[in-house]
Amino acid sequence: MTVLTWKIGGPAGFGIMSAGPMFAKALKRSGYSVQGYPEYPSIIRGGYNCYHITFSNESVFSVYKRCDILVALDKVVFDNEDITENMTVIADFDSIKLSEDIVCKKIHIPIKNILKENDFPDIVKNSIALGASAKLLGVDENIVFKLFEESFPAKVVNMNIEAAKKGMQYCENVIQNNFKPDDKVKDYLVMTGNEAIATGAIKAGVGFYSTYPMTPASSILHYLAGVAEKYGIIVKHTEDEIAGIIMAIGASYAGVRAMTGTSGGGLSLMTEGVGLAAMIETPLVIALSQRPGPATGMPTWTEQSDLKFVMNISQDEFVRIVLTPGDLKELFVMTFEAFNLADKYQVPVFVLTDKFLSESHFCVDNLEYDGLEIDRGYIFEGDESKPMDFFPRYKEFKNGVAMRVNPGTPGGLFKAPGNEHDDFGFVATDSKTRIKNQERRFRKENYIKDELPLPKLYGNENAEITFVCWGSTKLPLMEALKFTEKFNFIHFSAVNPINWEDVKNIFKGKKLVAIETNFTGQLASIIAEKTGIVIEDKFLKYDGRPFFVEEILDFVERGR
């Protein structure tokens, strides 16, 4: 039950964010389970970037605070990291002069000289460091060279291979581990949460994705834009988030599976659009990747602080589905299912993630499942005998849901109005219609509830304490569970609407501790509202970082 951790750090612009994930892949291809966690400021040059990898021959779920091997490409690393005695530090100690009181296991690589002697550009520093790291950890050099071939332009591949070889020369295979590489793992996927969302959407037949870039959601936009022509998707970077969501609603109204994605600030702008989608009962999937706020907040850091925002977003009351997946598989499947739910129930569906889950790399065996099927819900196919007739688009067909109509359908004419309306979509403000509509629209909740997953218990049933979490906090808890039986945890992968009576049963007899990365304990607050159960004990973190495994183990040991 051991892991090793490796970290590479340097100023922004040094290529940390390509070297890190590449090394994670190299370790995975060597047969180790990996998890990679980036930290970076919102700047192009300077500052401090680092990428932290945890790996083991057993499944690794989440990030540790500890760093066993540190690759320091610049002095800035020593200003930002706590160097400990047991840490192995790879650096050019000729160029970086450390004060005497910093003690660590030094591996000196004369990076500056290597660059100079070989006439290498500065950017290959990374490759020198990766070569050294590979040697140090017993990663086959050919795995590294192959990754270079896959990642770099052909003309610089050889130069990087040469650089890596130089790095290897200064490193003996000194880190001993008792990990037995697992051949199965070599075939696993290493991907980010946002990549799981994007591939889930592609699988689900998404046709239209429009938004404005906002960290940490932007990589969904980038991924889909990159494959748009290949899969026939239209992807739009719009003038602002308002246009982003409204354009997606227009596309959905026209019958296409549409999605938008953003972070909290962008969602603030999209708020009116969420209400519009709800009022005209047009399906819409919204990926929300949370970051600390309010306002600009901490753009490149993580927090789970928008749950209550989406639970109450936009004026008045309407049904919205809130999904809170906690790992790659859940992200993928729930994004896929989000489109089905949106189509079947004609409500906005949120898929919540956060910077930690969105941008970190995780290992997963596979994401291709049997049994994923598309359900577009009730659609009126048309009536050629009376092509110019209006159709009761908002008249209940089943379970509170009315039949959708794609414009162009004969005999399906209707108006999609932001106003309250009659069955055909014409403005109506009489009390009878309003009551009928509100009751019909809310009736959908009864049926959605039965489709959404209930919170799930992980770990030993009779543990002393039970953490209650949602979204990505599942991951550090999964990792911490490897070390102790003192706790178990309940993870909500969906928050609304669910059967709260069943939740009460799941909670029965447990000493509950809310664990969330926000200041107030937002899920705990929702639980109190929905069940009357007040969770007094809260373990909350709001510094922009996810829970590190050590922090959870400390909390459990202290018993608070």
Add this chain to the structure above:
Amino acid sequence: MKAMEFNSGKIPVWCPGCGNFAIWNAIKGALADLELNGKDVVNVSGIGCSGKMLNHLRTYGFHTLHGRTLPVATGVKLSNHKLTVIVNGGDGDGYGMGAGHFIHAIRRNLDITYLVHDNHIYGLTTGQASPTTDKGLKSKSTPSGVIDEPLNPLAVALNAGAAFVARGYSGEVEHLKELIKEGINFKGFAYIDILQPCVTFGKKYSYEYYDERIYKLDESYDCTSFENALKKVWEKDKIALGIIYKIQKDEYTSLHPQIKEKTLLETTGKIRDISEELQSFK
């Protein structure tokens, strides 16, 4: 369909004498003349008296939020480019709240027709100043008189690179109908500013005011000249009606290979094989 057949059957609630009746007739006439079928037409409406046009047309309709007509229309047209998409909004809706979308819709040059009912006032909300209200006008929201310069939306459109800029007048229905037909037939973003007196809250811009100043551009006018167009939209005292500027530019849907053959609606929404994507993560 005949023009009459485009009536939805709902009785309009515009004030007697409102220019919207004329615009309504011009739209119905244009759709009939072009032999369009109501089921293939989507009318996207903004908020305001102009937006109520939606209720009176026997077409598909989308009554969006204030200022958000053009993003809806863009989403609809890109998703099913076989549809004819017409947008009706007012000066408050399009030049105030929706000004940003206006500029970007021009940049895209998508094949939609944008009709702005420009009455220089907020009618539905009972008479506040709009972005095209003249300086000095006292309104409910500017009791001491407007101190902001009025916007010249046609000049904005020209300078943003619009390929089809026209001006119509609700007092000239036949002329307006022909303009709308030209707009619908134009392969690109057709923008028509429609002068329209607000008979209840408008003060200066009455039928008399316009009747004294309007004139129609005729064949002697070269609407492909940008200089001509700029001069026309900055004219004082006289008001030119007609197509002020029209050039050919790449139409937006034609720049999307995804929808070259079939509509997005026809090609998406089916389960996809993503094994190639997943392979790249190994």
